[in-house]
Amino acid sequence: MRNVFFINSRAEVCEVEKWYQPKLSLARKLEKLIDESGTLDFIGKGDIIAVKTHFGERGTTKTLRPIFIRKIVDAVRERGGKPFVTETTGLGMVKDRCTAIGRLKIAEENGYTSQTLNAPIIIADGIKGYDYVEVGIDGKHLKKINVARAIADSDAVVCATHFKLHMMAGMGGSIKNIGVGCVAKPSKFDLHCPTYPSINENCNECGDCVEVCPSNAIIDFKVIEELCIKCAACDEVCSQNGVELTWLGGKDISERIAECAAGVMKTVEDFAFFNFAVDITPHCDCHPYSDNPVVPDIGIFASNDMVAIDKACYDSYVKLEKNPDSLVEKFWEWTDPLAQIEHARKLGIGISNYRIVDGNE
Numbered sequence: 140m141r142n143v144f145f146i147n148s149r150a151e152v153c154e155v156e157k158w159y160q161p162k163l164s165l166a167r168k169l170e171k172l173i174d175e176s177g178t179l180d181f182i183g184k185g186d187i188i189a190v191k192t193h194f195g196e197r198g199t200t201k202t203l204r205p206i207f208i209r210k211i212v213d214a215v216r217e218r219g220g221k222p223f224v225t226e227t228t229g230l231g232m233v234k235d236r237c238t239a240i241g242r243l244k245i246a247e248e249n250g251y252t253s254q255t256l257n258a259p260i261i262i263a264d265g266i267k268g269y270d271y272v273e274v275g276i277d278g279k280h281l282k283k284i285n286v287a288r289a290i291a292d293s294d295a296v297v298c299a300t301h302f303k304l305h306m307m308a309g310m311g312g313s314i315k316n317i318g319v320g321c322v323a324k325p326s327k328f329d330l331h332c333p334t335y336p337s338i339n340e341n342c343n344e345c346g347d348c349v350e351v352c353p354s355n356a357i358i359d360f361k362v363i364e365e366l367c368i369k370c371a372a373c374d375e376v377c378s379q380n381g382v383e384l385t386w387l388g389g390k391d392i393s394e395r396i397a398e399c400a401a402g403v404m405k406t407v408e409d410f411a412f413f414n415f416a417v418d419i420t421p422h423c424d425c426h427p428y429s430d431n432p433v434v435p436d437i438g439i440f441a442s443n444d445m446v447a448i449d450k451a452c453y454d455s456y457v458k459l460e461k462n463p464d465s466l467v468e469k470f471w472e473w474t475d476p477l478a479q480i481e482h483a484r485k486l487g488i489g490i491s492n493y494r495i496v497d498g499n500e
């Protein structure tokens with residue numbers, strides 16, 4: 140049984156006549172949660188701490204507010220750690236989110252800067268997403284994981300996760316923030332697609348994919364698998380639907396995410412997880428928009444176990460009445476969010492039995 144600490148997002152007004160009550164701020168409550176939960180107590184003097192979050196895509200408006208990340212950064216520093224805030228590049232090579240340069244640009248547009256976060260921002264998998272440490276795992280689907288180098292080089296990872304739904308994986312919690320967000324491009328590819336790309340009969344031989352391919356792996360309009368470095372840029376630029384790629388969903392992608400998370404856990408000694416169950420949108424923050432939240436805000440969860448914390452968020456979410464003015468009634472029907480939790484548990488990277496320690500009481 141794991142402890143999952145929780146603080147409610149409600150501003151329970153105890154003195155109704157008073158308007159100025161800073162203690163009701165969720166940012167203030169986060170400070171209390173960090174102190175009382177002890178989730179950051181493993182941090183030692185001089186430890187390099189990666190604070191992993193998701194900066195969102197351009198156009199997303201309900202990402203995690205910078206103030207929450209800043210509070211975590213400050214708490215890391217107070218305990219003697221050296222924090223940096225981090226994120227990885229996305230699949231592809233062309234869109235801004237696919238390189239460190241563009242990622243930082245979008246981060247700034249969305250309000251995440253070294254000034255707002257009070258820490259340097261480092262894109263963990265390098266300029267193009269190929270700076271990684273490879274580790275072996277004995278997964279059902281995957282045997283090697285390419286962990287983003289700045290993550291692998293850190294003494295610990297503190298996850299600041301916006302808990303929301305996800306169109307392919309069901310939910311985006313800590314397991315996803317680690318499993319997708321802390322790996323470099325080849326593993327991002329492997330968790331989304333089971334095979335190399337190929338070129339089909341729709342191809343009009345325009346040559347766009349040949350030009351963009353970073354490893355010259357497309358010769359005579361055929362993908363040479365031995366040369367392909369799994370970036371998905373060919374698919375990104377093709378306007379003819381000429382690149383064949385199988386995009387996984389449901390149980391498959393959920394289990395692969397858990398396997399990637401298991402790989403990341405092999406490279407770093409300590410982890411802490413904060414799930415912010417606020418603005419629970421139907422889409423992940425990688426979408427270029429944000430719909431109305433599916434349920435009212437719940438609060439903030441904290442734990443050192445990524446499986447327990449995601450299960451606690453899942454359980455809290457499912458029992459709430461859903462917003463008819465949001466896109467989904469519950470989870471996307473083809474997804475299997477519990478498969479992430481169940482597979483992660485089987486891989487031994489956490490346990491799903493938890494006890495809520497309510498910081499409001």
Ligand code: SF4
Pocket residue numbers: 338339341342343344345346347348349360376377378379380381382
């Ligand atoms: S970009 Fe598409 S249409 Fe153009 S050569 Fe490549 S596969 Fe063919």
Ligand code: SF4
Pocket residue numbers: 336348351352353354355356357362366367368369370371372373374
């Ligand atoms: S063939 Fe492989 S390396 Fe080349 S663009 Fe496509 S996915 Fe990237």
